[in-house]
Every structure is written in structure tokens, then in C-alpha cells.
Amino acid sequence: MMTDRLQDLTHALLDAAKMAGADSADALAVSATALSIDIRRGALEQAERSEATDLGLRVIIGGRSAIVSASDTSGRTIAEMAERAVAMAQEAPVDPYTGLADAGQLAKDWDIATLDLCDNSAEPDAAALEADARAAEAAAMTGGAVQVEASGHYARQALHMAATNGFDGGYARTSRSISAVAFVGTGTGMERDWSGETRVCQGDLPGADSIGALAIERAKARLGARKPATGAYPVLFDERVASTLIGHLLSAANGSAIARGSSWLLGALGQQVLPKGMSVIEDPRRVRVGASRPFDGEGLATARRVIVEDGILQGWTLDLATGRKLGMASTANAVRGTSSPPAPATSNIDLSPGSATRADLIRDMGTGLLITSLIGSTVNPNTGDYSRGASGFWVENGEIAYPVNECTVAGNLKDFLLRLTAANDARAHLSTRVPSLLVEGMTLAGS
Structure with missing residues (x-):
């Protein structure tokens, strides 16, 4: 064999x-x-x-x-x-x-x-x-x-x-x-x-x-796209791109960034980083999921762990070396390749789903932007300042009005991650299961 x-x-x-x-x-x-x-x-x-x-x-x-x-x-x-x-x-x-x-x-x-x-x-x-x-x-x-x-x-x-x-x-x-x-x-x-x-x-x-x-x-659905209005509006990140928001949180909670002192989550252990009722859970042993693994890149047994519980940050993502630097135990999150040393990284991630459908959130957001595609990325790892190019659909009076492109959404992760509302549309088979996420107020730059 x-x-x-x-x-x-x-x-x-x-x-x-x-x-x-x-x-x-x-x-x-x-x-x-x-x-x-x-x-x-x-x-x-x-x-x-x-x-x-x-x-x-x-x-x-x-x-x-x-x-x-x-x-x-x-x-x-x-x-x-x-x-x-x-x-x-x-x-x-x-x-x-x-x-x-x-x-x-x-x-x-x-x-x-x-x-x-x-x-x-x-x-x-x-x-x-x-x-x-x-x-x-x-x-x-x-x-x-x-x-x-x-x-x-x-x-x-x-x-x-x-x-x-x-x-x-x-x-x-x-x-x-x-x-x-x-x-x-x-x-x-x-x-x-x-x-x-x-x-x-x-x-x-x-x-x-x-x-x-x-x-x-x-x-x-994208035909006839135009630039949206400029201003502060609610923004709904479609399930296809919503996982990027949680990805920024996970990157900031990575032990390598914490050990370097280059994370906007420094000093945030035990503090509120997501809304109450919202949790982030890693489960490296989900059945028939491509990112699952029985052990990490240093031979430690993987296990389910809670990264954020009820909105409160519980811990960092650590391998042996970063754990030693921070005086903590490894969380069995080492990954490695044949030409690279171990480094901490997450595997299967779940964000708590909400009770509303995506259609419910579109209806409730009134006037704003539904993002289905993100382009480029400017995220300051030290401050959490966030700015990304986006395209999707303009929503008026709770209904999709027309497609939009060539716009930028901006805010600060420390602030707007506390204002998330989750839908219930995460796809069960994905390694990272994050539903559509509504942010109550971001800066849009369009026409």
C-alpha cells in the first residue's frame, strides 16, 4: 500500500x-x-x-x-x-x-x-x-x-x-x-x-x-451593474463571502500574530469580540469533510474546541512553538508542509447560525448593499481597519433593486464584528460553515 x-x-x-x-x-x-x-x-x-x-x-x-x-x-x-x-x-x-x-x-x-x-x-x-x-x-x-x-x-x-x-x-x-x-x-x-x-x-x-x-x-443577475450610492448603510455579506469576516477574526487570534504583537486582538482574551449568543467552534474531526484530520502537524491529537463562546474570545490558535512563547499549551493546530516548519492554523470552523433566512435579513435591512463578491483586501493587522472592493446588489425597501459593482466597503473589525446578525443558510458540507452576515452600518464608497 x-x-x-x-x-x-x-x-x-x-x-x-x-x-x-x-x-x-x-x-x-x-x-x-x-x-x-x-x-x-x-x-x-x-x-x-x-x-x-x-x-x-x-x-x-x-x-x-x-x-x-x-x-x-x-x-x-x-x-x-x-x-x-x-x-x-x-x-x-x-x-x-x-x-x-x-x-x-x-x-x-x-x-x-x-x-x-x-x-x-x-x-x-x-x-x-x-x-x-x-x-x-x-x-x-x-x-x-x-x-x-x-x-x-x-x-x-x-x-x-x-x-x-x-x-x-x-x-x-x-x-x-x-x-x-x-x-x-x-x-x-x-x-x-x-x-x-x-x-x-x-x-x-x-x-x-x-x-x-x-x-x-x-x-x-449581474447584467446592468452600476455604482451604488456613497454613505453609511447596512451591508449583508452573502454566505459565499461571509466566511472572510470570520477569517479575519481567526487570523487575528492566531498565535503567530499574537506572539509577534501584530494583532488587533492583543489583550482581548476574555473580552467580547462578537455579539452575545454567537460562538465560533473548531471541530477537526467532522466526518467526510476535506479539512478534517486526526492529528496535527506535530503529532498532537486534534479535538473540538471553542474559540469564541457567547461572543467572548476564549483562546488563541497555537502550535507548540507559539504556545511556548506565550506560556500556553498547544491547541493541536500545527500545520506543515514538506518544506515548511509547523505553524498554527485552524481546520473546520462553525459560526453559530441565526434563526432568520437570508431573505428575512434582506427584508429587514431596508436600504443597503448585498455583497456577493469581494475584490482585493486591505486589512490593517494592528488596528483592524478594513477596506475591500465589492460587488453585489443594491437593496431598497427590503427588496433587491439592481446589481452594483465598483464600490468599496470600509469599517473597523473591532467595531462592526460586534454588530453582526447571522442568517441560517450555511452549507452543511463545507469545512468553514458561516451563514450570511448582516452588518448594521458600514461606509460605502460608490458613485
Whole structure:
């Protein structure tokens, strides 16, 4: 099995690291297969298949560390990786916070099958992915598109991680996706929008025709867009983009930003950062969700945790090193690649849903902006000042009046995150489940 081969490679890396003089080490082996088919203007634009195995080795010597990576799995390369990593570590500065987990901290006895991260059905061939793309394209063209770009994609990744502290584990995950971008109109009046779906298991994907139909429906709704009025108005972030607001909160609560002193949430532990009744929960072990994982990038067991409870910030997102810097325990949130050291990051996120539908919030907001697309980003990490380009729909008297584009919304995250109202339209299959969010008052710059 592929996972057995990856395990052998990580063990070989650790043996080589010890032979080269490392005090401790961890190794990561990743094997990935990806197949993509792209259709543009009715023609096959690209068919691509990739297969690769990548190795990463981190060595630690007296508080000094170094990482090397390679895509060659030969014994000679493994030996050279270890020698190079040890030589690099000996020249690196001492970091008192670096180091592997203690044996007692490590994940044990997980059952990867319960997470259902890998579809065991046969890998689709190129013809099946092309059929998906063409079905999405046909639905969009039938709906009135002047041009369509459609894609089908499949990926399978297996990884194994081992370390000299005794950790030894791995798993595999799969994904299959269909997407379509539909273009409507002509000249400077041309508009476009898209739709796409991704699932761990192929049988869970919705029909390709429904994806193409939604792309053209969204694109046609944007025809005739104009700039909105300038002023202070309520703003409704559609479910498609609402997760970015919670993403800014999570970035500010990341241990790396806190340790650097570059976060607008500094000193906010135990304080109100969201409205009462609103919570942010991380659950890395949701079943059949692509971002789920039984252990983190340092071998610690993942677990459900509350980041914000009833609007109150409960804690930072930490790996071992940032936890040590802040005098706290790791929250088992380390992620890493073959060429990068561990760093803290979240996985599956849930924001408490509200009781109202999106239509209810549109009705209740009176006059304002419904945002369906965001462009660019200017967020000051120290102050929370927020400014983004946006497009969507102008709402008057509780009803969508016309599409808008070329506008900017601005405010301060510390202020307007306290004024959120959540809808109930988060999609259950997503890793980050955030419903549409209404902000009671932001600055709009339009015409």
C-alpha cells in the first residue's frame, strides 16, 4: 500500500538524520495524484495529470533547526537530505521555543476510518471528468451564456509523518470537484459569475448541470451593474463571502500574530469580540469533510474546541512553538508542509447560525448593499481597519433593486464584528460553515 511505502520513507529519513548527528527530527512524506480537465469555448483547453512524492525532514540540534525537502525518494537522496539538514542546523540561530512534542502529548489510537476522508471507489478517468465539465458547460450555454469555462478535477493525497519522539501516523484523503464560469453580455457590459462544488466522496457531488445552471443564473443577475450610492448603510455579506469576516477574526487570534504583537486582538482574551449568543467552534474531526484530520502537524491529537463562546474570545490558535512563547499549551493546530516548519492554523470552523433566512435579513435591512463578491483586501493587522472592493446588489425597501459593482466597503473589525446578525443558510458540507452576515452600518464608497 502507498501509506506503507510512505511510512518506510519517513523511517529512512529519521534513521539518516540520527546517523548524521541530529538530536531529534521529524519527517513527512506526501504522495499526491491529481487529474484536471478544463473546457473553454466548447473546446478542450487542458488535460493534466500529475503524480508526485515529496519528502520533508526537520532536524533539531541544541535548539537550532533546519528543514530540507526533495522529490527524489532514492536512498542516496535521503542520506544527502539528512547531511544537508544537519549542516544547516549547525549554522542556524538558537530558538529556545523549537522542539518536538513530549511523548505524553502525542496522539494515540485514532480511528481514521471514522473520519471517512478517502473515497475508496475507482479513480475517475479523464473522459468522466470531461463529461462533467461539458455537462456544466451545456447547462450554462442553454441558460444564455455567451462563453463558458468549465472544469472537472480529482485529487488523492496520502501522507505519513514520523518523529524521533515516537510519533508514527498517516492517512489519505480524496476530493472531486466540478466548476463553471459563465459569461453574459457584450463589450464593456459583459459580466461573469461562477459556481462550483467539491466533495470528499464522488457520489456526494451534485449534478454537473445544476452547477452550470447556477453559474449562468448568477451571471445574468449581474447584467446592468452600476455604482451604488456613497454613505453609511447596512451591508449583508452573502454566505459565499461571509466566511472572510470570520477569517479575519481567526487570523487575528492566531498565535503567530499574537506572539509577534501584530494583532488587533492583543489583550482581548476574555473580552467580547462578537455579539452575545454567537460562538465560533473548531471541530477537526467532522466526518467526510476535506479539512478534517486526526492529528496535527506535530503529532498532537486534534479535538473540538471553542474559540469564541457567547461572543467572548476564549483562546488563541497555537502550535507548540507559539504556545511556548506565550506560556500556553498547544491547541493541536500545527500545520506543515514538506518544506515548511509547523505553524498554527485552524481546520473546520462553525459560526453559530441565526434563526432568520437570508431573505428575512434582506427584508429587514431596508436600504443597503448585498455583497456577493469581494475584490482585493486591505486589512490593517494592528488596528483592524478594513477596506475591500465589492460587488453585489443594491437593496431598497427590503427588496433587491439592481446589481452594483465598483464600490468599496470600509469599517473597523473591532467595531462592526460586534454588530453582526447571522442568517441560517450555511452549507452543511463545507469545512468553514458561516451563514450570511448582516452588518448594521458600514461606509460605502460608490458613485
